Amino acid sequence: MPTRRRLILASPFLAAPALAQAQWSPERPLRFIVPFPAGGSSDTQARLIAEPLARALGQPVVIENRPGAGGVIGATEAARAAPDGHTLFIATTGTHAANVSLYSRLAYNPVRDFAPVTMVADYAQFIGVGPEWPAAPQRSLEGLVAALRADTTKRSFASSGNGSPTHLAGEMFGHLFGIPMEHVPYRGQALAVADVIAGRVPLMFPSIADVLGQIRAGRVTPLATMAPTRSSAIPDVPTTAELGHPSLVSSIWTAIFLRAGSPPAAVARMNAEIVRILAAPELAQRLGEAGFGVQSSTPEELARFQQAEITRWAEVVRISGARLD
Template identity: 40%
Template sequence: MFTFPSRLRFAVAACGGAAMLLASAGALAQAAPYPARPISLVVPFGPGSVTDLLARIAAKGLADSLGQPVVVQNKPGAGGNIGAAAVADAAPDGYTLLLGPTSTNAVNPSLYKDLKFQPLRDFAPITNVATVANVLVVNPQVPAKTVGELISLLPGRQYSYASTGNGGSMHLSGELFKSLTNTQMLHVPYKGGGAALADLLPGRVEAMFCNVPLCLSHIESGKLRALAVTSAQRSALLPQVPTMAEAGLPGYEVNGWFGLFAPAKVDPAIVEKLNAEVQKILNQPEVKQQLLALGAEPAGGSVRDFTQFVQAEHDKWAKVIKDAGISLE
């Protein structure tokens, strides 16, 4: 028969055992394989944008390989800064990711004075998903069939080039061109590619560093003349068009890139896991075809390589923007 003290000891022991069981259950819950619930993939631009379309390809691939839904969330505004800031402020648990293009993660820190996030500090780079090249095109009225011929024309008269807006890849492609060639061209920003083409095709502006898919049909029809692509390698969509380096401008490279990022301080094991899954996805033939249909090419690469790449892109565009005196509020 139990005495009171022995009953008390039994109760204490029982409580202690229950606590140990609860602690073990909590540890097991924390050790559950990632991911254990749906993932949000934030796109800092609206539906139908290139960033959005690439995100949906990546989201489907990740959902299939990880066994959890990957939900694309569009958070546009302020040149992509609203969506990027939302991810920078999210919990670093791997359940909120960003598909960040060149603008939000390399260019905007040098363009905007009061940015609410700093990409190099607030994000953990995972991998580069895809790249999209621009192509330097001129109206056929321009008597230049090569980049060298265009450069020789620039000191003689004022040529203009169109873009889809201040601070975008088309604008900065032109500014880098001017910087490396020590020439001048008048930048004419438009609100979108359609408006820019409406003035380029009849010759009201002479040139454009155009996104390849946007201008492809006009190049093929002869309404625009392609002089060079801005990427380091020739575009699969325009294999006959040389790169800027091949056209006589070494050191010129502009790729619109779209990378996967997590909030800073996320578990490095999660970053490596996501990196490995994306590499598998990008090697799938059907994914390569989907990207090519958008005018994009699969990128990939290690976490370390992508981290160094983002730093280099940040530094490159900071210099171009400073030298050109570009600033946005």
């Protein structure tokens, strides 16, 4: 299965030929639908892209936050947009991979209703504990597993909601180590983090980007990054692969899509412009410092990656037994 790490990190030199061939230009302001609230990870990325994209296209790019139902509301809105290249959508692991298996019915089809443009970012999750968790040796992946096996009262974990990547990562962890875990869902990551810090729930599997401030403040301790390679945001934290568990990998990704049926020239122009924006050193640095790994691609690479992710998350959902309807 292709991994997100194999996607090509595009350079500004690769963008130039595509840009020369793409003559499409928007005729009016563009909508940029974000299926989560303002201030979240997807919203932050969309806003960092929207301003330089507006300058490049000569039209305003208006962010529309349409949160709710794990991204379903926003994705459904984007799927109903006119196929004219004027509505962008920032998709996530949930909206365009996991939701297909979590819901028996979706009001949109993440493959049929959307035209891939480019990947945006990939941000690894980690296995973390709060300040109430005992000190070494339990503050290590090996110590954590031993503690959970020895004490059933410590087996609960917090997530940002049912079916979220932070929920499914916890189910992956429990399945791998043969430990029945108790899932405690919250309405968003902030509430989940607050209860882990307060000691009400011992464990969580959030993305690095969402909890980086709490990590740096010492209120959340990462025991292992759920990725093949270490994160530049927390370089001293070992990966699950390093610790002998290469299959325990989970991250949240974002990508940009247009409505299916949009003019191919619109897709090409959007890809060229957004890849160029993501290749800018200042933007890459800002995203990296926030815990996001820039991961641009061609539309074809994104389409293949999405199909692989739909298959991968279907298995995770099957193991977890999670359903959202």
